[in-house]
Amino acid sequence: EAGVAQSPRYKIIEKRQSVAFWCNPISGHATLYWYQQILGQGPKLLIQFQNNGVVDDSQLPKDRFSAERLKGVDSTLKIQPAKLEDSAVYLCASRGQGSEQYFGPGTRLTVT
Amino acid sequence: AQSVAQPEDQVNVAEGNPLTVKCTYSVSGNPYLFWYVQYPNRGLQFLLKYITGDNLVKGSYGFEAEFNKSQTSFHLKKPSALVSDSALYFCAVRDMGGSSNTGKLIFGQGTTLQVKP
Numbered sequence: 001e002a003g004v005a006q007s008p009r010y011k012i013i014e015k016r017q018s019v020a021f022w023c024n025p026i027s028g029h030a031t032l033y034w035y036q037q038i039l040g041q042g043p044k045l046l047i048q049f050q051n052n053g054v055v056d057d058s059q060l061p062k063d064r065f066s067a068e069r070l071k072g073v074d075s076t077l078k079i080q081p082a083k084l085e086d087s088a089v090y091l092c093a094s095r096g097q098g099s100e101q102y103f104g105p106g107t108r109l110t111v112t
Numbered sequence: 113a114q115s116v117a118q119p120e121d122q123v124n125v126a127e128g129n130p131l132t133v134k135c136t137y138s139v140s141g142n143p144y145l146f147w148y149v150q151y152p153n154r155g156l157q158f159l160l161k162y163i164t165g166d167n168l169v170k171g172s173y174g175f176e177a178e179f180n181k182s183q184t185s186f187h188l189k190k191p192s193a194l195v196s197d198s199a200l201y202f203c204a205v206r207d208m209g210g211s212s213n214t215g216k217l218i219f220g221q222g223t224t225l226q227v228k229p
Contacts, residue, residue, distance in 0.1 A: 004155070033216065042116075042202050042219030043156070056216060091155055099144055099163060099206060101217060103155035 002026065004104035006092050012110045018080035021107045025073065025094030031055075033101060034067055034077050035091040043091055049075060082111045114139045116205050118220035125193045125227055133188040133223045135203030144206035145186045146217065147177055151199045159201075162186060173197070193227045200224050 005024040013019050025032050030051050035043035046065065048056040052072040060067070064083070069075040079086055089108050093101040115138045125131045137143055144163055148156040160171025167179045177188045186203060201224075204217040 006155075031215070040221070042204075042221050043217075044219070045216045048216055093156075095215070099215070100146065100158045100161055102158065103148075105153075105155045108153075 004092055004094055004102055006090075006104035006107055008107055009105060010108045010110075012112065013082055015084055015111050016081040018078065019082055019109060020079075021077045021090050021092075021109075023075045023077070023092030023104060025075070025092070026096065026102055029094035029096045029102075030072070031095040032069060032075050033093040033095070034075070035093065037089040037091055037106070039088070046077070046090075079109075082109075084111050087111045114205050114207050114218050116203050116218055116220040118201075118203055118223045120223050121221075122224045122226060125225070127195050127227050127229050128192050131188075131190050131193040131197070131225065131227070133201050133203075133225060135186045135188065135220060136184050137186060137203075137205050138184065139205055143186075145177075145179065146204040146206070147171065147175070147186075147188050148202045148204060148219075149199050150202065150222075156202065159188070193225075195227050195229055198225055198227045 007022050032049045034046045037043040047060045047067045049069040052069050067077045087110050089106040091106045093103045095101045117136045146161045147159040150156050160169050162169045162179045170176045175190050200222050202222050203220045207216045
């Protein structure tokens with residue numbers, strides 16, 4: 001079974017620029033999560049999708065972050081404009097019928 | 113509000129010795145508890161979970177965890193550590209609160225395990 005795929009793996013941008021991350025979950029997993037992991041901290045949920053609907057986006061900075069999962073499979077997370085404090089690893093995870101989540105390798109974002 | 117605490121930033125152990133990585137939690141209701149491991153430049157890998165049943169849970173790579181309700185703890189253990197176990201370990205609790213019951217994970221801050229030869 002293929003795991004969760006994410007791209008790009010690394011991205012360096014200047015502040016005020018925009019960036020987009022892509023995630024392809026495990027086949028058949030209806031629930032998809034985006035987490036932000038700042039260095040030295042545990043991951044924190046940004047947004048959760050159930051199929052193509054948003055379940056929880058209460059921690060998403062909506063003035064600059066957006067995410068979509070149009071066909072209930074792949075998802076993109078966008079930041080526009082980026083700030084220095086957005087430097088982090090962005091993790092995508094998916095969950096099937098079980099309770100455990102499976103994580104992708106993450107995208108390491110550096111904002112300069 | 114649900115929370116998880118990992119009181120040690122780093123745990124050092126000699127190869128072949130037993131290891132323990134500590135985790136305590138605070139939840140309303142029955143907890144769903146998880147351990148994940150993160151190797152450098154990799155995503156989180158699921159190790160084990162406790163939902164219900166036997167307090168001793170066995171997981172991947174020889175790891176196990178003991179659920180203790182009275183102490184609200186879920187410590188990760190391994191009888192004999194390997195150098196390759198050196199990594200960052202996260203304890204997490206599934207958020208079962210609120211009307212939406214999103215099932216999101218709330219993570220501790222992580223504990224770095226260093227196993228020396």
